[in-house]
Amino acid sequence: MSVFARISHGFARELRFLARNPWDLALLTWLPLALCAIIAWQLSAGVIRDLPVALVDQERGALARDLAIRIEGAPGLRLAYHAQDMAEAERMARAGAVEAIVLIPREVTARALEGRGQITLFVNAAHSAASSTIQRELAGIIGAANGRVAIEQMAAVLPPGTVRAAPLAASSAIAFNAPASQEQQLVSLLHPALLHLLFMLAVVSAFGRELRDASVAEWRPDLAAMAGKAAPYVLAFMVWGALATAYLAGLRGWTLAGGPALLMTGYLAMFVAYTGVALLLVGATRCMSQSLSLTGLYAGASFAFAGAIFPVDQASSFAKVWAEILPFTHFARLIALDWVSGAEASVAAAPLLPLAIITLVTGVPGAWLFLRASRSPQDWGRR
Amino acid sequence: MWAAFRAVFAAIFADRAAALLLLGAPLLYAVLYPSAYAGEIVEDVPVVVVDMDRTAASRDLIIHAGATQQSRIVASLASPAEAERWLASDRASAAILIPEGYARAIAQGRSGQIVLTGSGAHLLRSSSALGGIGAALGSTAREAAFEQARAAGPGAPPAMQLVTRPLFNTREGYGAAVFPGVAFVIVHQSLLLGLALLAGTARERLGAPLSVTPAQFAGLGLAAAMIAMVQVCWFAGFVFWWQDYPRGAAPLWQVLAGGMLFVAATAALVLLLASLFRTRERPLQLGLGISLPLFFLSGLTWPAAATPAPVLWLARLFPTTPGLELMVGLNQMGGSLADYAAALFNLAVLAAIFGALAFWRWTSPRGLPALPVRAARDLSGSA
Numbered sequence: 001m002s003v004f005a006r007i008s009h010g011f012a013r014e015l016r017f018l019a020r021n022p023w024d025l026a027l028l029t030w031l032p033l034a035l036c037a038i039i040a041w042q043l044s045a046g047v048i049r050d051l052p053v054a055l056v057d058q059e060r061g062a063l064a065r066d067l068a069i070r071i072e073g074a075p076g077l078r079l080a081y082h083a084q085d086m087a088e089a090e091r092m093a094r095a096g097a098v099e100a101i102v103l104i105p106r107e108v109t110a111r112a113l114e115g116r117g118q119i120t121l122f123v124n125a126a127h128s129a130a131s132s133t134i135q136r137e138l139a140g141i142i143g144a145a146n147g148r149v150a151i152e153q154m155a156a157v158l159p160p161g162t163v164r165a166a167p168l169a170a171s172s173a174i175a176f177n178a179p180a181s182q183e184q185q186l187v188s189l190l191h192p193a194l195l196h197l198l199f200m201l202a203v204v205s206a207f208g209r210e211l212r213d214a215s216v217a218e219w220r221p222d223l224a225a226m227a228g229k230a231a232p233y234v235l236a237f238m239v240w241g242a243l244a245t246a247y248l249a250g251l252r253g254w255t256l257a258g259g260p261a262l263l264m265t266g267y268l269a270m271f272v273a274y275t276g277v278a279l280l281l282v283g284a285t286r287c288m289s290q291s292l293s294l295t296g297l298y299a300g301a302s303f304a305f306a307g308a309i310f311p312v313d314q315a316s317s318f319a320k321v322w323a324e325i326l327p328f329t330h331f332a333r334l335i336a337l338d339w340v341s342g343a344e345a346s347v348a349a350a351p352l353l354p355l356a357i358i359t360l361v362t363g364v365p366g367a368w369l370f371l372r373a374s375r376s377p378q379d380w381g382r383r
Numbered sequence: 384m385w386a387a388f389r390a391v392f393a394a395i396f397a398d399r400a401a402a403l404l405l406l407g408a409p410l411l412y413a414v415l416y417p418s419a420y421a422g423e424i425v426e427d428v429p430v431v432v433v434d435m436d437r438t439a440a441s442r443d444l445i446i447h448a449g450a451t452q453q454s455r456i457v458a459s460l461a462s463p464a465e466a467e468r469w470l471a472s473d474r475a476s477a478a479i480l481i482p483e484g485y486a487r488a489i490a491q492g493r494s495g496q497i498v499l500t501g502s503g504a505h506l507l508r509s510s511s512a513l514g515g516i517g518a519a520l521g522s523t524a525r526e527a528a529f530e531q532a533r534a535a536g537p538g539a540p541p542a543m544q545l546v547t548r549p550l551f552n553t554r555e556g557y558g559a560a561v562f563p564g565v566a567f568v569i570v571h572q573s574l575l576l577g578l579a580l581l582a583g584t585a586r587e588r589l590g591a592p593l594s595v596t597p598a599q600f601a602g603l604g605l606a607a608a609m610i611a612m613v614q615v616c617w618f619a620g621f622v623f624w625w626q627d628y629p630r631g632a633a634p635l636w637q638v639l640a641g642g643m644l645f646v647a648a649t650a651a652l653v654l655l656l657a658s659l660f661r662t663r664e665r666p667l668q669l670g671l672g673i674s675l676p677l678f679f680l681s682g683l684t685w686p687a688a689a690t691p692a693p694v695l696w697l698a699r700l701f702p703t704t705p706g707l708e709l710m711v712g713l714n715q716m717g718g719s720l721a722d723y724a725a726a727l728f729n730l731a732v733l734a735a736i737f738g739a740l741a742f743w744r745w746t747s748p749r750g751l752p753a754l755p756v757r758a759a760r761d762l763s764g765s766a
Binding site: 125 | 421
C-alpha cells in the first residue's frame, strides 16, 4: 500500500469505530459543544454589571444621599441594602448578599470642607473579578463627588484662587480592549483550554484502546496508519477551534486584531503537539487508564499555568518550567499577540517554534514506544 | 455493610489507577496547583515610558512610577507609536505617556495631563501596573501641588479620600482567591473519577449491572463519604495552613458540619454516576473535562450577578456550586452556617435526590439471581 492509502485506511478505520461507539464519538462531538457553550453563555455579559453593594450611613446627611444616587447610577454597581451598622453589613457580605460595603462615617461633610473627609470601602477580596470592578467604579464616584463639593461648597468658604483643578490628571485606557471586557480574555482562553484537554483525552483513548483491546494485532500500525488514526481527532477539534473563534470574533464582535490564518495555524500546532504528548504517555505506560489519569494531571491544570490571567513570572521555578512544557501556554501567548494586540506576524508567530519543539521531543519517542508496544503482545491488554 | 465498606478500600489498594486518583491526586494537586499561584500578587510588570516633555517634573514622575512594587520601567521610548509596538508585541504590559507642556501646565496652576495605557492582552497585569503607577502619581501630585503653591498660594486639598480595605482575603493574593475553591473541585473530581473507575471495572468483570443489598449500599456510601471527608480535612486542615491561605475563620464544628454536607451530596452524586458506567476507562474520558466548567459555574471568579439566570439554575445541580460557596464562606470569610442557609438547603436537596436515585440504581434487582453476593465479591476481588 502507498503511504496515502495507509493514511486513508487508518482514517476510515477510526471513523468506522467512532460510528459504532457513541460514547467515544461524544468526546469529539457534543461534549466539547456542551462545555464550550456553557462557558460562553455564562460569560456572555462580558463586562460585570450591577454588583450588589451595601451602604452604611452613619451621618444621615445630604452627602450620603448624593453617594447613594451615584452608586445606583454607576453601571457596575447596584445599591442593594442600606445597612443599619457595620455588623449587619458584614453579615451580608459573608452571606454573599453584597460584594462590598461603603462606610460613610459621622461628620464626614464637615471634615470634607476641611479636606479631611474619608469614605471607607470594604470589598470582598475573595471574589477577585468583582472586587476590582467595584474599586474602579467607586474611585470614579468619589472623584466626581469631590469635584462637586469643591465647586459648590469649598469655593464658598475658601479664599479665591485656592480651589483649582488637581495638579496632576491621568487618563487611563486599556489598549486593544477598550471596555476592559473580561469576556474576550476569558472566553478566548477557556475555549482552547477545554478543547485541548478533551482532544488529548480523545487521542490517548484512541491509541490506548488499541493496546488494551489487543486490536493492534489486526491493525499492525506504522507511522502512516498512526497519522491516519489521529487525523479525525485533529480535524474535529480544528472545526471546534474555528467555531469557537467564529463565535467570539464574529458573533460577539471581538475582532481578530491579527488574522484567523495564524490563529488556526496555532490551533493546529497545539493539537499536533498534544498528539505527541498523548503518544508518549500511551507508549510509556502501555495502559489506557494510567495514561488517562496522567493526562488529567498534565493537561488538567494548564489554565492555571498558562500565565494568561494570573502571571507565573513570580511563581517557583518548577511552575515556570512546568508552564513551558505545556503547549497551551504557548498557544495562550499566541492568542494575546495575534488576537488581542495584533502584533506583526513575525512576532506573533514566535510561539509556534516551542510548539514544534514539544511535538518533536514528545512525538518521536512516543511514536517509537507505541510502535514497539504494538509489536510485543505481552504489552497488550493492560488495565 | 462493613464487608462492602472494606471491599471498597481493598479494591482501591489493589488498583493502581484508582489509588492514583483517590489518594495520589489530592497529594499531587496540593503541591502542583498552588505552585502556579505562588507569586500571589502582581509584581514588576514591564512598563515603557514616552517622555515628550523632557523636564525636571516629568523625570521626577518617571522615577516615582519606576519605584513602585507593581511596575518596572523597561524602556524609555521616543514616540507613542513605538510604545504601541512594544505593547502589541507583548514586551510591555503598560505605557506612560507624558505629553509636551506637562511641567508648564503645573507651573501655571492647571492640571498636568498624562496618559496611562494598559495592554488588553493581560487585564490583571496591566490594571495592577496602572494601579501602582496611580499610587505613585499621588506622591508626585503632592510635590506638584507644592510647586504650584509657590506661585499661586496653597490650594485646597480634595474634599474626600477613598480608603479601600479588602475583606476576607486581606492580602489580596490571587492564589488565596482561587485555590480555596479549586480544592473542593479536586475533591469532587477525585471521588467521581476514582469510584466510577472502580464501579466500571467491577461491572465490566461481572458482565451485568451491579446490584447490592441496602446494607451493602450503605457500606459503599460510607466508604465514599469517608474518602471525601479525609480529603476535605486534608485541604481545609493542612494545605490551606501550609500554603498560608486565609483559613479557619469559622468554628471547627461548623466547618466539619458544612464539609460533611458537601461530602454527602458529592458522594450521592458520585454513586449515582458510578452506577451508569460499563467500562473501566469511560469515566476518565468523559469526566476529566468538566473540572474547569465546574469551577467557573461555582461563581467564585465570575460573579453570580453577571451570570444569566438559566446558567445559575444549571450550576445549582452540581454539589460543587453550593459546596464552594459554603466552604469558602466558612473557611475564608468567617461566616457561620446560618449565613449560608440557601447553600445548605441546596446541598441537602441534592444529597437527598441523588442519594435516592443512587439507592434505586444500585439496589434494584436486575438480572442474575445471586447478584448481591457476587457483586460484593467482585468489588473486593478486582485485585
